[in-house]
Amino acid sequence: MSILDSDIVNExxxxxxxxxxxxxxIRDQHGRDEGWHPAAAPDAVVFAESEADVVxxxxxCARYGIPLIPFGVGTSLEGNIGAIHGGVCIxxxxxxxxxxxxxxxLDARVQAGITRTVLNKALxxxxxFFPIDPGADATIGGMTATRASGTNxxxxxxxxxxxxxxxxxxxxxxxxxxxxxxxxxxxGYDLTRLLVGSEGTLxxxxxxxxxxxxxxxxxxxxxxxxxxxxxxxxTVIEAIQLGVPVARLEFLDEVQVDACNRxxxxxxxxxxxxLVEFHGSAVAVADQASTVESLALGNGGRDWxxxxxxxxxxxxxxxxxxxxxxxxxxxxxxLAIPTDVCVPISRLADCVLETRADIDALKLTAPIVGxxxxxxxxxxxLFDPDHPDELDRAKELNARxxxxxxxxxxxxxxxxxxxxxxxxxxxxxxDEGELRxxxxxxxxxxxxxxxxxxxMIPEIPALTG
Amino acid sequence: MSILDSDIVNExxxxxxxxxxxxxxIRDQHGRDEGWHPAAAPDAVVFAESEADVVxxxxxCARYGIPLIPFGVGTSLEGNIGAIHGGVCIxxxxxxxxxxxxxxxLDARVQAGITRTVLNKALxxxxxFFPIDPGADATIGGMTATRASGTNxxxxxxxxxxxxxxxxxxxxxxxxxxxxxxxxxxxGYDLTRLLVGSEGTLxxxxxxxxxxxxxxxxxxxxxxxxxxxxxxxxTVIEAIQLGVPVARLEFLDEVQVDACNRxxxxxxxxxxxxLVEFHGSAVAVADQASTVESLALGNGGRDWxxxxxxxxxxxxxxxxxxxxxxxxxxxxxxLAIPTDVCVPISRLADCVLETRADIDALKLTAPIVGxxxxxxxxxxxLFDPDHPDELDRAKELNARxxxxxxxxxxxxxxxxxxxxxxxxxxxxxxDEGELRxxxxxxxxxxxxxxxxxxxMIPEIPALTG
Numbered sequence: 001m002s003i004l005d006s007d008i009v010n011e012x013x014x015x016x017x018x019x020x021x022x023x024x025x026i027r028d029q030h031g032r033d034e035g036w037h038p039a040a041a042p043d044a045v046v047f048a049e050s051e052a053d054v055v056x057x058x059x060x061c062a063r064y065g066i067p068l069i070p071f072g073v074g075t076s077l078e079g080n081i082g083a084i085h086g087g088v089c090i091x092x093x094x095x096x097x098x099x100x101x102x103x104x105x106l107d108a109r110v111q112a113g114i115t116r117t118v119l120n121k122a123l124x125x126x127x128x129f130f131p132i133d134p135g136a137d138a139t140i141g142g143m144t145a146t147r148a149s150g151t152n153x154x155x156x157x158x159x160x161x162x163x164x165x166x167x168x169x170x171x172x173x174x175x176x177x178x179x180x181x182x183x184x185x186x187x188g189y190d191l192t193r194l195l196v197g198s199e200g201t202l203x204x205x206x207x208x209x210x211x212x213x214x215x216x217x218x219x220x221x222x223x224x225x226x227x228x229x230x231x232x233x234x235t236v237i238e239a240i241q242l243g244v245p246v247a248r249l250e251f252l253d254e255v256q257v258d259a260c261n262r263x264x265x266x267x268x269x270x271x272x273x274x275l276v277e278f279h280g281s282a283v284a285v286a287d288q289a290s291t292v293e294s295l296a297l298g299n300g301g302r303d304w305x306x307x308x309x310x311x312x313x314x315x316x317x318x319x320x321x322x323x324x325x326x327x328x329x330x331x332x333x334x335l336a337i338p339t340d341v342c343v344p345i346s347r348l349a350d351c352v353l354e355t356r357a358d359i360d361a362l363k364l365t366a367p368i369v370g371x372x373x374x375x376x377x378x379x380x381x382l383f384d385p386d387h388p389d390e391l392d393r394a395k396e397l398n399a400r401x402x403x404x405x406x407x408x409x410x411x412x413x414x415x416x417x418x419x420x421x422x423x424x425x426x427x428x429x430x431d432e433g434e435l436r437x438x439x440x441x442x443x444x445x446x447x448x449x450x451x452x453x454x455x456m457i458p459e460i461p462a463l464t465g
Numbered sequence: 466m467s468i469l470d471s472d473i474v475n476e477x478x479x480x481x482x483x484x485x486x487x488x489x490x491i492r493d494q495h496g497r498d499e500g501w502h503p504a505a506a507p508d509a510v511v512f513a514e515s516e517a518d519v520v521x522x523x524x525x526c527a528r529y530g531i532p533l534i535p536f537g538v539g540t541s542l543e544g545n546i547g548a549i550h551g552g553v554c555i556x557x558x559x560x561x562x563x564x565x566x567x568x569x570x571l572d573a574r575v576q577a578g579i580t581r582t583v584l585n586k587a588l589x590x591x592x593x594f595f596p597i598d599p600g601a602d603a604t605i606g607g608m609t610a611t612r613a614s615g616t617n618x619x620x621x622x623x624x625x626x627x628x629x630x631x632x633x634x635x636x637x638x639x640x641x642x643x644x645x646x647x648x649x650x651x652x653g654y655d656l657t658r659l660l661v662g663s664e665g666t667l668x669x670x671x672x673x674x675x676x677x678x679x680x681x682x683x684x685x686x687x688x689x690x691x692x693x694x695x696x697x698x699x700t701v702i703e704a705i706q707l708g709v710p711v712a713r714l715e716f717l718d719e720v721q722v723d724a725c726n727r728x729x730x731x732x733x734x735x736x737x738x739x740l741v742e743f744h745g746s747a748v749a750v751a752d753q754a755s756t757v758e759s760l761a762l763g764n765g766g767r768d769w770x771x772x773x774x775x776x777x778x779x780x781x782x783x784x785x786x787x788x789x790x791x792x793x794x795x796x797x798x799x800l801a802i803p804t805d806v807c808v809p810i811s812r813l814a815d816c817v818l819e820t821r822a823d824i825d826a827l828k829l830t831a832p833i834v835g836x837x838x839x840x841x842x843x844x845x846x847l848f849d850p851d852h853p854d855e856l857d858r859a860k861e862l863n864a865r866x867x868x869x870x871x872x873x874x875x876x877x878x879x880x881x882x883x884x885x886x887x888x889x890x891x892x893x894x895x896d897e898g899e900l901r902x903x904x905x906x907x908x909x910x911x912x913x914x915x916x917x918x919x920x921m922i923p924e925i926p927a928l929t930g
Binding site: 102103104105106107127146147148149153157158160161170174175176177178180181182183184185186187188189190191193194196197198202213214216217237240241242243244245279280281283284287288291342343344345346374375376405406408409410411412413414415416417418422425426429430431433434435436437438440441442443444445456457 | 567568569570571572592611612613614618622623625626635639640641642643645646647648649650651652653654655656658659661662663667678679681682702705706707708709710744745746748749752753756805807808809810811839840841870871873874875876877878879880881882883887890891894895896898899900901902903905906907908909910921922
């Protein structure tokens with residue numbers, strides 16, 4: 001049913017007053033994420049302030065058969081929150097409470113709308129932190145829904161590994177609480193991880209229980225230049241094989257390093273740069289740094305610099321911290337497609353090198369930044385929105401990178417999710433049986449298909465009984 | 466349909482010859498696991514040697530509507546493989562091939578029937594290992610199906626964290642391959658982790674891709690006695706908060722230590738014993754041991770001993786390695802109920818102490834062994850099978866321990882699974898909505914309910930659309 005033919009807005013306003021709006025500016029803001037895909041505004045926006053608000057909204061949408069799209073702060077990149085079939089957007093950004101922090105158990109329960117930096121500020125007084133750090137200051141609910149990760153994943157894992165349980169509202173308005181406070185359990189299907197990464201298509205997540213970590217006693221930062229990506233990747237492979245518990249392993253290609261030199265006034269060699277971070281005791285950090293240094297030098301690394309002093313290690317990592325802005329500054333006024341493939345690390349150097357050749361062949365400007373410890377890298381493909389041909393070439397590059405990664409046994413998205421922007425690439429990654437199983441699960445939990453419709457699963461034939 | 470009214474056995478024998486049998490001894494062997502629950506033999510057993518065998522068997526069972534139960538080597542403990550509704554048991558223990566080992570990517574793909582020790586022998590030549598170690602030499606498929614873990618979980622995680630993808634045959638005979646070779650992905654529902662821990666109720670797992678690790682350069686082993694469990698648990702909590710990457714953190718209570726002293730001729734203080742293992746470089750292991758030693762001494766620990774010499778650290782850990790046999794030897798001829806609760810670590814000391822009081826009140830002999838880093842512990846409740854009253858008291862203890870753990874926010878099973886032995890405890894752990902969601906997923910993927918029926922999910926009302 002179209003929202004225009006229903007009383008749903010009046011009904012929701014009767015329950016929640018001015019927390020329900022059809023103001024054009026607010027609708028527009030809720031149809032657009034930080035990606036490059038066309039926006040699609042919802043017909044109405046509900047600002048939920050409680051689980052009861054979410055339940056009421058889901059129940060109303062279920063009753064009228066109207067699409068419902070969960071929304072955090074809109075930092076997704078693949079049109080994950082676009083209301084491509086219209087409907088109601090439920091904004092959870094007012095649900096920001098830290099409900100419990102259990103210092104001894106290293107866990108916390110938070111409302112879905114809290115952002116990761118606000119959470120980390122709240123954890124600071126207990127000497128704890130939550131490590132998952134997508135570039136944006138996303139909400140924990142949004143990070144859960146997209147199975148986000150970031151620079152710490154090589155040591156701390158992704159949202160898949162750090163969500164212990166959650167509370168969610170299913171498509172019929174019923175509330176489920178998954179997981180428990182034990183560190184492990186073999187009691188039933190893992191509904192927690194079924195909902196992590198489901199992008200609002202199976203349920204609206206309202207609370208998340210998270211695994212926390214003690215702040216490291218010492219943090220060391222290092223950088224090292226290489227003549228080619230091969231030596232940098234080989235260093236990473238050897239460090240991981242040796243079991244060095246490296247916290248961050250980041251990579252900038254020579255185009256990105258050049259951009260950083262110009263933007264941040266650095267004088268790094270214009271060559272592939274490996275950035276490493278170590279967490280642990282003073283002895284452990286020094287031991288790890290010494291091991292990685294010798295691996296790096298053995299693989300052609302040069303200008304190895306490292307420090308455990310906060311100001312100095314932040315200076316060393318300046319290029320990484322400013323990478324996004326430096327890249328954008330290469331062509332002011334341009335937009336960008338951020339690719340997001342992830343490949344087995346044995347294929348990473350080839351994948352990056354072949355991608356660089358593609359970039360050159362397509363005459364594009366596109367620096368590369370990688371979470372090299374995971375085999376995940378992003379090409380920031382700049383394009384002038386006033387030149388449709390550039391967008392076409394940028395899209396062509398994205399498609400080539402994805403096909404290459406999938407051909408190497410990798411994925412079209414390491415951490416951004418599918419939304420509707422990568423729907424067309426699901427078939428290249430999952431066989432028909434897997435897509436049918438996903439569709440069957442979706443139909444089981446959301447038979448009317450009201451939750452974030454048109455996302456994640458391409459149209460496929462139904463699973464036969 | 467009953468197997469007796471069908472041609473299924475003839476049909477399967479036509480396809481697979483003498484790999485399909487109704488011999489009583491083989492049927493009996495396949496209805497009994499290593500637990501204490503009554504056995505339930507299947508009507509026939511198929512020894513699958515290929516994916517095609519599995520597909521043919523599933524398709525035949527689907528066509529006739531006959532239950533199908535996947536079986537590895539039968540080391541489960543909760544009646545997970547009992548054919549309580551009859552049907553066909555599919556034995557995968559002949560599917561033992563290592564299909565690929567990717568040394569640089571630290572992953573392998575294996576057939577489901579390989580056992581963990583056979584796999585680890587095959588990995589040795591590459592200096593790699595797979596860390597998940599349930600007590601038994603289980604198959605990788607069985608470990609995947611029960612979401613197994615063991616003593617290494619505090620550092621390396623459980624099967625949930627170490628299965629990268631799998632191949633499985635769904636109830637309609639279609640084959641799906643989940644996951645890919647990238648270390649992380651946000652492309653669609655996490656079907657891998659939906660099948661991990663599903664105990665054969667959603668699909669028959671035929672291949673598993675696993676995460677591997679480099680053999681540690683140095684392994685250190687330590688033991689330390691405490692006057693009470695409180696000091697041991699506090700030591701563990703502080704070590705984890707400090708981020709010490711301890712590999713193993715095991716606990717024996719005073720009854721278990723006493724049993725070990727008698728069985729293995731040791732002279733450990735009859736007091737709670739903490740056993741610790743460290744993996745890493747020589748420097749890292751020494752640093753970790755020094756940190757944990759000072760934490761232990763600060764919490765009342767005494768007789769701290771540690772070594773990186775293999776023979777010496779194995780001697781130190783003798784009590785742990787022999788714990789099961791030492792416990793059984795306390796009452797020769799007795800059977801045992803192994804409990805398996807897991808609680809938040811902040812509640813672990815209370816949970817163990819209250820459990821010990823219950824054991825004494827019920828006049829049972831029951832040593833306690835814990836994977837203390839995870840909050841998981843096992844009480845081995847010995848009972849004389851010729852005295853039904855003892856079994857009743859042992860069951861009563863199991864129920865009390867479970868109720869206590871669930872009341873503390875924990876789980877009735879940290880690593881053994883539900884089978885039919887713990888079906889009655891699912892309601893104490895999961896709310897109605899969660900059980901309905903599990904049932905909906907089960908119905909979506911196995912609409913006729915042929916896969917391992919009567920396990921995992923208690924009877925509940927259907928999910929309303």
